[in-house]
Amino acid sequence: METSIHRYLENIDFALDHNRNQYHSTAVLDRLSSLDLPANSRIVALTEKDLFIPILTHVYGEAELGGVSCIVSSSRLKDDLPAIERDKLLGNRIIKEILHELGHTFHLLHCRDKSCLMHYCRSIRDVDRKVMGMCRYCSILLEDQLKRG
Amino acid sequence: MPKTKILIVDDELIMRESLGGWLERDGYEVHKAASGEEALELIRNIRFDVLLVDIKMNGMSGIDLLKEVKSSDPDAAVVMITAYGSISSSIEAMKLGAQDYLLKPFDPNELGVLIEKILESRAKTLENLYLRDQYRERTRFESMIGQSPRMQEIFNLIEDISPIDSTVLITGETGTGKGLAAKAIHTQSPRCEGPFMGINCGAIPEHLMESELFGYQKGAFTDAKENKKGKLELANGGTLFLDEIGEISMRMQIDLLRVLEDRVFYRVGGTQPIESDFRIIAATNMDIETAIKKGQFREDLYYRLNVISFKMPPLRERKEDIPLLAKQFLFRFSQEMNREVNRIDRDTMDEMMLYEWPGNIRELENAVERAVVVCKSDSIIPGDLPIFSPELREQPLSGTLMEVEKEHIRKTLDSNDWNISRSAKALGIDRSTLYSKIKKYGLSGNG
Ligand SMILES: [Zn+2]
Numbered sequence: 312m313e314t315s316i317h318r319y320l321e322n323i324d325f326a327l328d329h330n331r332n333q334y335h336s337t338a339v340l341d342r343l344s345s346l347d348l349p350a351n352s353r354i355v356a357l358t359e360k361d362l363f364i365p366i367l368t369h370v371y372g373e374a375e376l377g378g379v380s381c382i383v384s385s386s387r388l389k390d391d392l393p394a395i396e397r398d399k400l401l402g403n404r405i406i407k408e409i410l411h412e413l414g415h416t417f418h419l420l421h422c423r424d425k426s427c428l429m430h431y432c433r434s435i436r437d438v439d440r441k442v443m444g445m446c447r448y449c450s451i452l453l454e455d456q457l458k459r460g
Numbered sequence: 461m462p463k464t465k466i467l468i469v470d471d472e473l474i475m476r477e478s479l480g481g482w483l484e485r486d487g488y489e490v491h492k493a494a495s496g497e498e499a500l501e502l503i504r505n506i507r508f509d510v511l512l513v514d515i516k517m518n519g520m521s522g523i524d525l526l527k528e529v530k531s532s533d534p535d536a537a538v539v540m541i542t543a544y545g546s547i548s549s550s551i552e553a554m555k556l557g558a559q560d561y562l563l564k565p566f567d568p569n570e571l572g573v574l575i576e577k578i579l580e581s582r583a584k585t586l587e588n589l590y591l592r593d594q595y596r597e598r599t600r601f602e603s604m605i606g607q608s609p610r611m612q613e614i615f616n617l618i619e620d621i622s623p624i625d626s627t628v629l630i631t632g633e634t635g636t637g638k639g640l641a642a643k644a645i646h647t648q649s650p651r652c653e654g655p656f657m658g659i660n661c662g663a664i665p666e667h668l669m670e671s672e673l674f675g676y677q678k679g680a681f682t683d684a685k686e687n688k689k690g691k692l693e694l695a696n697g698g699t700l701f702l703d704e705i706g707e708i709s710m711r712m713q714i715d716l717l718r719v720l721e722d723r724v725f726y727r728v729g730g731t732q733p734i735e736s737d738f739r740i741i742a743a744t745n746m747d748i749e750t751a752i753k754k755g756q757f758r759e760d761l762y763y764r765l766n767v768i769s770f771k772m773p774p775l776r777e778r779k780e781d782i783p784l785l786a787k788q789f790l791f792r793f794s795q796e797m798n799r800e801v802n803r804i805d806r807d808t809m810d811e812m813m814l815y816e817w818p819g820n821i822r823e824l825e826n827a828v829e830r831a832v833v834v835c836k837s838d839s840i841i842p843g844d845l846p847i848f849s850p851e852l853r854e855q856p857l858s859g860t861l862m863e864v865e866k867e868h869i870r871k872t873l874d875s876n877d878w879n880i881s882r883s884a885k886a887l888g889i890d891r892s893t894l895y896s897k898i899k900k901y902g903l904s905g906n907g
């Protein structure tokens with residue numbers, strides 16, 4: 312698998328909701344999905360802005376189920392960081408959430424296994440509890456999806 | 461168990477879409493309606509586990525929808541979605557039977573916890589129903605009666621495949637007697653001395669399925685006070701019948717595939733591999749190949765199950781068997797109810813031959829059962845059959861306790877298509893009590 316970093320969007324101001332002072336994640340996903348991307352690729356956007364969808368107060372991230380794009384916000388992932396190894400822990404949280412959202416783009420749904428990457432996290436502590444990997448079921452389902460292409 | 465179905469009712473597209481997307485990623489089957497009217501239309505055909513209803517909508521209001529839903533299905537779990545400033549209507553909604561209400565925009569945790577709470581209490585009810593029901597399967601041998609060429613073919617086929625120890629997949633619409641065919645295969649196979657273990661994958665709550673199939677080790681979870689053998693273990697030396705296999709979750713499919721491949725499994729919470737020797741017969745009324753294309757059923761599992769397969773014919777394709785079946789049912793029910801009904805008149809039989817029987821033999825069985833109950837002479841006339849009765853009319857509720865009871869029983873019977881067993885269960889009384897009450901109140905489906 313190849314990974315590369317691009318500057319597709321200068322900013323996500325177009326997604327700003329002035330009343331809520333938050334950014335509408337679905338609007339960003341729509342913009343990203345309309346880009347001309349190489350076949351079979353996925354695009355992950357990373358932002359420091361706080362994200363929301365209209366019905367909810369906030370989201371850590373959002374992905375198109377079985378689609379190409381997803382987004383993760385580090386804004387709330389910075390909560391409750393310990394004094395030591397701050398950056399490492401924050402990095403881990405971000406990577407976990409990115410892999411989680413990427414999982415959705417491969418049709419994976421939330422998993423009840425609390426240590427699995429596809430578990431839906433209710434709190435930052437839940438994020439820290441997840442390991443950097445998927446449970447047996449999610450791994451098999453992901454493999455299936457990769458085989459399908 | 462089928463996926464949990466949630467209906468979102470909101471006239472704002474963006475709210476429906478954002479809530480729907482979130483719930484889909486959480487693994488629910490989501491349906492959306494843009495108005496109360498549209499919601500009622502959907503409810504007519506689909507039973508939802510949870511309804512999320514916006515209070516303020518153009519046209520029919522959320523409160524009116526709630527009233528409608530509750531009057532037809534008092535157990536429905538309805539959660540109201542409300543904006544700041546309409547708290548008073550939320551309180552009114554709670555009085556009218558809404559489960560809870562959410563103030564939008566809501567915290568994702570709040571929604572998650574609420575839905576989980578609702579599903580947990582529903583699972584408990586289902587669990588109790590399942591545990592109470594599992595030994596009262598209403599399958600009787602008449603369904604395997606048939607002189608039609610289609611049934612003769614099936615009998616020959618069953619004879620041929622019974623001695624072969626391969627996995628069998630039986631397809632066919634509901635009510636065609638797939639379970640009985642499975643039993644017949646078992647009885648004619650070399651495993652006939654062994655157990656026949658059936659499990660209805662469509663009726664078991666997901667969290668119970670695992671322990672039902674695999675059993676559990678003491679201490680695996682809070683309720684696991686001792687070791688328990690699962691159906692796989694209990695089927696040792698015999699046949700395991702997996703009914704409604706199309707309904708099992710993706711996780712269970714992965715587990716089942718592993719069992720079929722390795723013939724070894726573990727109890728929940730167990731570390732010791734357990735071997736069990738059984739033949740699998742699976743049945744489904746679903747079009748599995750379509751489910752595979754949609755990614756809802758594993759192709760590898762399908763090939764493991766579909767070594768030998770055949771289809772039980774629908775009743776409309778073997779109508780020549782209807783008179784024979786109907787007479788068998790008539791004989792049985794008139795005896796059970798101790799009623800002197802011994803004939804089905806010519807017109808009735810003609811009507812029965814013309815009808816398409818979408819519910820197949822089970823529908824015929826229920827129709828005859830009800831006809832025996834409401835019949836006023838020794839012979840069944842067309843008006844005794846629910847399929848040909850005029851529309852049932854609503855009667856206003858009035859005061860006395862007896863009238864309330866009568867009305868309640870009638871409603872329950874109607875909503876269960878006059879299936880006596882189901883109605884009795886819903887009312888919490890036994891069949892004979894129900895029969896005597898029907899008699900006492902002179903109830904019949906004709907209003
Ligand atoms: Zn997620």
Ligand SMILES: [Zn+2]
Pocket residue numbers: 422423424427428429430445446447448449450
């Ligand atoms: Zn998982």
